[in-house]
Amino acid sequence: MFNNFVYQNPVKVIFGKGQIAQLDKQLPKEAKILLTYGGGSIFKNGVYEQVKQALKGRQVIEFGGIEANPTYETLMKAVEIGKKENIDFLLAVGGGSVLDGTKFIAAAIPYEGDDAWQLVTGKARIKTAIPLGAVLTLPATGSEMNFFAVISRKETHQKKGMGNPLLYPVFSVLDPETTYSLPQHQVANGIADAFTHVMEQYMTYPVNAEIQDRMAESTLQTLIAVAPKTLENPTDYEARANFMWAATVALNGFMGVGVPQDWATHEIGHELTAFHGIDHGRTLATVLPHLMRIKKDEKRGKLIQYAQRVWNLHGTDDELVEGAIQKTIDFYESLGVPTKASAYGVGHETIEKIVQRFKDNNVKLGERGDITPDVVGEILEMSIA
Amino acid sequence: MFNNFVYQNPVKVIFGKGQIAQLDKQLPKEAKILLTYGGGSIFKNGVYEQVKQALKGRQVIEFGGIEANPTYETLMKAVEIGKKENIDFLLAVGGGSVLDGTKFIAAAIPYEGDDAWQLVTGKARIKTAIPLGAVLTLPATGSEMNFFAVISRKETHQKKGMGNPLLYPVFSVLDPETTYSLPQHQVANGIADAFTHVMEQYMTYPVNAEIQDRMAESTLQTLIAVAPKTLENPTDYEARANFMWAATVALNGFMGVGVPQDWATHEIGHELTAFHGIDHGRTLATVLPHLMRIKKDEKRGKLIQYAQRVWNLHGTDDELVEGAIQKTIDFYESLGVPTKASAYGVGHETIEKIVQRFKDNNVKLGERGDITPDVVGEILEMSIA
Numbered sequence: 001m002f003n004n005f006v007y008q009n010p011v012k013v014i015f016g017k018g019q020i021a022q023l024d025k026q027l028p029k030e031a032k033i034l035l036t037y038g039g040g041s042i043f044k045n046g047v048y049e050q051v052k053q054a055l056k057g058r059q060v061i062e063f064g065g066i067e068a069n070p071t072y073e074t075l076m077k078a079v080e081i082g083k084k085e086n087i088d089f090l091l092a093v094g095g096g097s098v099l100d101g102t103k104f105i106a107a108a109i110p111y112e113g114d115d116a117w118q119l120v121t122g123k124a125r126i127k128t129a130i131p132l133g134a135v136l137t138l139p140a141t142g143s144e145m146n147f148f149a150v151i152s153r154k155e156t157h158q159k160k161g162m163g164n165p166l167l168y169p170v171f172s173v174l175d176p177e178t179t180y181s182l183p184q185h186q187v188a189n190g191i192a193d194a195f196t197h198v199m200e201q202y203m204t205y206p207v208n209a210e211i212q213d214r215m216a217e218s219t220l221q222t223l224i225a226v227a228p229k230t231l232e233n234p235t236d237y238e239a240r241a242n243f244m245w246a247a248t249v250a251l252n253g254f255m256g257v258g259v260p261q262d263w264a265t266h267e268i269g270h271e272l273t274a275f276h277g278i279d280h281g282r283t284l285a286t287v288l289p290h291l292m293r294i295k296k297d298e299k300r301g302k303l304i305q306y307a308q309r310v311w312n313l314h315g316t317d318d319e320l321v322e323g324a325i326q327k328t329i330d331f332y333e334s335l336g337v338p339t340k341a342s343a344y345g346v347g348h349e350t351i352e353k354i355v356q357r358f359k360d361n362n363v364k365l366g367e368r369g370d371i372t373p374d375v376v377g378e379i380l381e382m383s384i385a
Numbered sequence: 386m387f388n389n390f391v392y393q394n395p396v397k398v399i400f401g402k403g404q405i406a407q408l409d410k411q412l413p414k415e416a417k418i419l420l421t422y423g424g425g426s427i428f429k430n431g432v433y434e435q436v437k438q439a440l441k442g443r444q445v446i447e448f449g450g451i452e453a454n455p456t457y458e459t460l461m462k463a464v465e466i467g468k469k470e471n472i473d474f475l476l477a478v479g480g481g482s483v484l485d486g487t488k489f490i491a492a493a494i495p496y497e498g499d500d501a502w503q504l505v506t507g508k509a510r511i512k513t514a515i516p517l518g519a520v521l522t523l524p525a526t527g528s529e530m531n532f533f534a535v536i537s538r539k540e541t542h543q544k545k546g547m548g549n550p551l552l553y554p555v556f557s558v559l560d561p562e563t564t565y566s567l568p569q570h571q572v573a574n575g576i577a578d579a580f581t582h583v584m585e586q587y588m589t590y591p592v593n594a595e596i597q598d599r600m601a602e603s604t605l606q607t608l609i610a611v612a613p614k615t616l617e618n619p620t621d622y623e624a625r626a627n628f629m630w631a632a633t634v635a636l637n638g639f640m641g642v643g644v645p646q647d648w649a650t651h652e653i654g655h656e657l658t659a660f661h662g663i664d665h666g667r668t669l670a671t672v673l674p675h676l677m678r679i680k681k682d683e684k685r686g687k688l689i690q691y692a693q694r695v696w697n698l699h700g701t702d703d704e705l706v707e708g709a710i711q712k713t714i715d716f717y718e719s720l721g722v723p724t725k726a727s728a729y730g731v732g733h734e735t736i737e738k739i740v741q742r743f744k745d746n747n748v749k750l751g752e753r754g755d756i757t758p759d760v761v762g763e764i765l766e767m768s769i770a
Contacts, residue, residue, distance in 0.1 A: 001623045004401025009394070015643065016389025210607040210627045211634055218599030225595065238386045242595045249596055254639070258400065 002209035002258035009253055011145045012171040015245065017237070019175050020047070020135055023054035023091070026171045027133065031089035032059045034082055036102045038066050038094040045181040047137055051093055061085055066094070069273055069280065070101030072117055072153045075108070079116065082109040082130065090132040092169075095186075096141025096193075096280075099134050100149035103167040106130045120151045120162045129166040135173045138182060139244040140190030140281060142197060142251025144172035152274065159270040174248065176240040184231060187243075188335040189281030191227050194247035195220065195331065196284040200263050201256040203292065204367040206301040215255040217309045222246045224310070227335060264365035265291055268376055271354040278344050285332035286341040290382040292325050294375065298368060342384040351380040387594035387643035394638055396530045397556040400630065402622070404560050405432070405520055408439035408476070411556045412518065416474035417444045419467055421487045423451050423479040430566040432522055436478055446470055451479070454658055454665065455486030457502055457538045460493070464501065467494040467515065475517040477554075480571075481526025481578075481665075484519050485534035488552040491515045505536045505547045514551040520558045523567060524629040525575030525666060527582060527636025529557035537659065544655040559633065561625040569616060572628075573720040574666030576612050579632035580605065580716065581669040585648050586641040588677065589752040591686040598690070600640040605695045607631045612720060649750035650676055653761055656739045663729050670717035671726040675767040677710050679760065683753060726768040736765040 014022050027033065033055065042048040052060075063078040081087070082105060092102035106129040108116040118124035136144045143149065148163040179187070202216035223246050229239035249255070268291075269283030278286075296303060300321060307313040307320035311327045314320075329339050338344075358365075358373035365371035371379075399407050412418065418440065427433040437445075448463040466472070467490060477487035491514040493501040503509035521529045528534065533548040564572070587601035608631050614624035634640070653676075654668030663671075681688060685706060692698040692705035696712045699705075714724050723729075743750075743758035750756035756764075 001626060004404060006397065006399050008397035012391065012393035014391050019389060208623050208627070210610065211603065211630050214603030214606060215600065218596065218603050222595040222599060238593050241386060242593070245596050 002207045002212065005258035007253060007257045009145065009168070011168050011252075013145060013174060013248065014171060015174045016241075017175060017177055019173050020050040020178075021054050022173060023051065023133070023135070027055075027058070027091070028089060032085065032087050033061070033089045033091050034078065034085070034087040034105070035060050035062045036066060036078060036090060036092045036094075036098055036105065037062070037064050038068075038098045040064065041181070042093055042137065045137070045178060047093060047135065047178050051091075051135060061087065066098045066101040068097045069150075069152045069159065070097045070104070072104075072120070072151055073155070075101050075104050075151070076116065078105045079108040087130060090130055091135070092132060093135040093137065095136070095138030096143045099136070099143035099169070100141070100151065102132055102134070103143070103147070103149035104151050104162070106132045106167060107162075107164065117153065120160045122162070126164040126166055129164070131170050132167075133171045134169045135175075135178070136244075137178045138186060138190055139179060139247035140193040142194070142248055144169060144174065145248050145252040150270065157274045159274040161270075174244055176237055176244045179240055179244065180235050182234070184234075185336065187231060187234070188337050189279050190247060191223055191243065191281075191335055192285050192332055192337045193281035194250040195223050196265060196281075196288055197250040198223075198255065199288060200265060201259065201261050203299055203302050203306065204260040204262050205299065206305065207259055209259050212255050212257060212259050213305070217306075219246050219250050219255065220310045223250075224331060227331075231335070260367040262367045264371045264376075267363070267365050268354070268379065271357065272341060272344075272346060272350075275350050275353060276344055276346055282337055282344070285337045285339050286343070286346075286383050287379060289325055289329045289332070289339050290379045291371070292328065293382065294379055295366070295371070296321055296325070298370070340383055341380060346380070346384055348384075351377055351384070354380065387592045387597065390643035392638060392642045394530065394553070396553050396637075398530060398559060398633070399556060400559045401626075402560060402562055404558050405435040405563075406439050407558060408436065408518070408520070412440075412443070412476070413474060417470065417472055418446070418474045418476050419463065419470070419472040419490070420445050420447045421451060421463060421475060421477045421479075421483055421490065422447070422449045423453075423483045425449065426566070427478055427522065430522070430563060432478060432520065432563050436476075436520060446472065451483045451486040453482045454535075454537045454544065455482045455489070457489075457505070457536055458540070460486050460489050460536070461501065463490045464493040472515060475515055476520070477517060478520040478522065480521070480523030481528045484521070484528035484554070485526070485536065487517055487519070488528070488532070488534035489536050489547070491517045491552060492547075492549065502538065505545045507547070511549040511551055514549070516555050517552075518556045519554045520560075520563070521629075522563045523571060523575055524564060524632035525578040527579070527633055529554060529559065530633050530637040535655065542659045544659040546651075546655075559629055561622055561629045564625055564629065565620050567619070569619075570721065572616060572619070573722050574664050575632060576608055576628065576666075576720055577670050577717055577722045578666035579635040580608050581650060581666075581673055582635040583608075583640065584673060585650060586644065586646050588684055588687050588691065589645040589647050590684065591690065592644055594644045597640050597642060597644050600634075602691075602694050604631050604635050604640065608635075609695070609716060612716075616720070645752040647752045649756045649761075652748070652750050653739070653764065656742065657726060657729075657731060657735075660735050660738060661729055661731055667722055667729070670722045670724050671728070671731075671768045672764060674710055674714045674717070674724050675764045676756070677713065678767065679764055680751070680756070681706055681710070683755070724768075726765060731765070731769055733769075736762055736769070739765065
């Protein structure tokens with residue numbers, strides 16, 4: 001049976017065409033706003049103009065240049081501005097990296113300790129945060145409707161997750177039209193990311209949580225159906241809207257209540273990004289299929305259910321297990337996302353480094369805590385074999 | 386394509402065994418609490434004891450006797466106590482009727498107008514409300530995670546829905562064990578109610594809202610699978626927990642974002658309760674199948690999808706439409722819930738009164754507004770034929 005749980009998600013989602021104009025109503029009237037964004041794509045796709053229009057007459061300071069896999073080093077510059085300028089609201093405009101980075105900024109501005117990195121590692125507790133809102137331009141991470149953030153540190157090749165209910169966005173604007181100009185590979189990465197978020201919460205062992213399982217299956221089926229459409233025709237509003245909402249639902253906490261969760265794929269993937277700079281969504285595709293194969297006995301019940309309900313496969317249990325893994329590989333590959341880490345030049349040396357780091361930190365991953373550093377090594381060796 | 390939407394649901398759900406003990410942490414320390422409940426079942430099933438234990442050392446005033454289909458007349462007595470005693474938190478312990486009634490009390494205590502019934506009819510606006518929490522003991526209405534309430538008025542045979550975001554419970558405790566002692570017919574009513582809530586949001590016309598449709602289908606499939614189990618074995622925790630969570634999800638707003646919704650079955654059902662006192666869940670079963678039949682051309686696309694995805698039917702489109710209606714009838718009947726209003730003695734006279742009332746108020750129901758009073762008459766005539 002699924003476990004007791006507490007569920008609460010206060011984020012106000014404002015979804016649809018032209019909804020950036022709603023910003024004016026959502027933002028506190030007298031707030032001094034720090035507008036955060038990334039590498040400048042919002043200047044090309046018209047989003048910046050729409051946001052500025054909605055912010056007319058307000059006190060706004062801008063902070064651009066938050067990179068993919070947002071770094072502590074960059075974000076601390078925004079924190080400094082935030083402190084100096086007495087910012088009282090953050091508005092993140094961009095994809096998951098900008099949103100995640102802005103969550104860190106929100107926690108770090110009011111933080112009074114010396115070393116804000118401790119907010120990421122969990123050594124310091126987040127006691128308060130500047131409120132933040134978001135305009136999402138890349139469906140992928142789910143950051144727009146959860147309280148998680150993943151922050152990297154260049155200096156030490158670290159990539160760490162943090163989370164706190166104080167970091168829920170107050171609101172998130174999701175306008176599918178803002179995503180029309182995304183490069184194909186980013187859309188593919190986003191689909192891979194969202195798909196894997198669901199799998200982390202689903203591909204464990206059965207606890208007969210009917211609603212949670214079917215929600216997960218619904219989201220997988222939606223992503224599978226919508227992927228070829230939205231890749232082929234980026235301005236198909238319907239396909240893009242379904243993708244965008246699916247990616248949000250994939251990690252807003254709802255399908256994961258009370259059920260075992262894995263997240264080993266993400267932990268391992270973060271290391272591949274930390275050492276090789278591989279796009280987040282792409283790292284996941286190089287890990288999950290091999291993890292599924294190595295853990296196929298432990299995940300057998302769910303692999304069979306997934307094969308039947310998501311992929312409509314028929315056959316013996318062994319055939320279903322194998323089919324489940326193969327379909328997962330085929331799906332990632334259909335997005336143009338490789339399922340081998342060797343495609344990015346990852347070799348034995350990197351694997352050794354990752355295994356060693358996990359050993360040093362005594363890390364045990366997975367829903368049963370049985371993915372030891374050596375098992376991580378096996379998974380990654382399979383990914384470069 | 387599905388419409389633009391705004392979604393926000395701040396309710397904190399505390400789900401599982403033994404969770405009533407969490408009340409102490411959830412309630413504001415110094416609050417003067419009005420504890421509301423129904424006909425006294427909470428004294429027999431141990432819930433009252435658990436609640437009192439959790440409330441130890443607090444200022445609590447009790448108000449019992451909120452009836453099924455809670456009446457304005459009864460609730461105004463609680464409002465009077467609330468005003469006189471300066472109550473600042475309401476704790477509803479019971480099923481949907483107690484929760485709905487308590488939402489009205491929450492709005493009416495701070496209301497300064499002469500006629501609190503206007504809060505129900507919408508003639509007066511709800512500007513503020515006393516915060517409320519809930520301990521749910523009957524899965525059915527979804528009131529524990531939404532801001533709606535349905536209130537009856539004896540004097541005028543009226544039953545009306547009201548809603549306002551100020552009426553979201555701050556928290557709701559859902560312990561499946563509190564439902565073990567429910568009479569079978571109440572469990573059956575609850576299943577019928579939750580099932581129909583989903584149908585109201587789903588059985589309209591397709592707008593290719595993949596997540597919303599699949600969420601609806603997931604919830605229907607869960608209810609269908611769990612119904613015989615939980616009716617046969619009321620103390621099967623797993624079945625009861627899946628039912629309880631499904632009933633909450635069925636009406637927490639999530640599956641209904643941006644999609645057309647019907648709600649004619651509820652509007653008509655409310656009239657059957659108002660005139661004949663039929664249990665709410667039971668009225669729905671006497672309306673929906675006939676509404677589906679009369680509106681089968683308008684609802685054709687969704688009837689076919691429902692037949693295929695929820696009931697795994699195969700055949701021609703016409704066979705699927707017919708199968709969809711028949712399966713719905715069979716499902717209600719399998720719960721011991723009749724699908725004919727004649728089973729309750731409803732006759733032509735009542736139908737005429739209902740049609741007349743809808744005519745007087747110029748009511749047009751359904752997702753297209755094409756269920757005129759005369760169509761309501763047709764539906765109800767089919768239900769007594």
